[in-house]
Amino acid sequence: MSTLEITVSVNGNSYTETVEPRVTLVDFLRDKLALTGTHIGCEHGVCGACSVLLDGVPIRSCLMLAVQADGREVTTVEGLTQEDGTPGILQDAFRDAHAMQCGYCIPGMLIASEALLRDNPDPTLDDIREAIGGNICRCTGYVQIIEAIQLAAERLREANR
């Protein structure tokens, strides 16, 4: 069984690990690095729960091999907290707006929202819907998730004023 040594930067920390080529990025993050915040939903690129940022842009980590992340920078939901480990503005907004019920989809929703708000501090409703269009939530009907993103956008604009 062939293996490869890869070095991946995850949330600012560099990890060098030996992996089989068949290991997907999400399994690498969860099983090798014990970063279990990134969830596996459908495992074939439909639900968006496993979304992470790759070199700053959102991708589905179940649709990428870990070996393809060699030399790249990954941000997972754990990387969205503040430096002391407490929730960031976006995460707080999700809590305050009651954006989650079971919470399974939320890591992916947070990653998609983070990418949106970084590029677009004042998104329209359509911008928000488009940004989370690849993320499925089976509990909420999305209304409070959208409200949470609007709340986060407002708070981020305040904070950056």
Added chain:
Amino acid sequence: MKPAPFEYARPTTIDEAVALLDDDSVVIAGGQTLVPMLAMRMARPDRVVDINNIPELAGIADKGTEIVIGAATRQVDVLNSALVAEKLPLLRKAISFVGHTQTRNRGTVGGSLAHADPAAEIPLASLAMDAEVTLRGSGGERRISVDEFLVGPMMTAREPDELIVSLHYALAPAGGRVGTGFHEVSERHGDFAMVAAAARIELDSGGTCRTVALALAGVDARAMRIPALEAMLAGQKVDAALLSRAVAEIPGAIDPGDDQHATAAYRRRVAVALSERALADALRNAEGGAA
């Protein structure tokens, strides 16, 4: 649901990649289709050849008479390209219907073409635009039309030892006015199309149709043009009445299937309606209106 073991290769040139391709190899670019197939073990290759580290496969270049898009160019880069927005608006419109932010950030134009899903937008728009594909294999390079390339559902003219190198989109000669239209019905935005229609019309200075292209996806084994309709419109000054007569050619020219999403009869009706809208948009667009 984990992939079976395979050997992994990461070539840095096209020739190195081609040397690794055979019956038991698959190419990975964006992986948006291949990785699920690996995970579900619908694909069990001996070797996966990763073409993401071949710089000459990515990029969009204006060659004067044509725009050349590298096979491994990400869909997001095509969608955000000012050159594509200006010179290949139909391709841009089509890609706005492809997947979601997360998948467009990885998915490539060559990958979509290579997969040849009969309901996919990139092969559809490329067919409507008379695009061509360059393939390189152990025996050398060849360039064929997208029409020759698309064979059937998930079947193409690519040989096992060939790699798609680039897609070529010819630019219209000066003097004409070109308009495009794209319409789609799908269950959710970003899904594969139930039916999609791509239209491109070139008018001469007098308002007569110089060329007309109409292609449909989701209605047959592969994306297809409707030559009978195109022949009725070419050389004519097209009005609403002529357009209605021309789209009546469509139901007899396509062979859609029944599935859990829609019946064949429904797909025929949708194909007619979307084609009429796409052609009307293209006409209006060519006459100087908004697309």
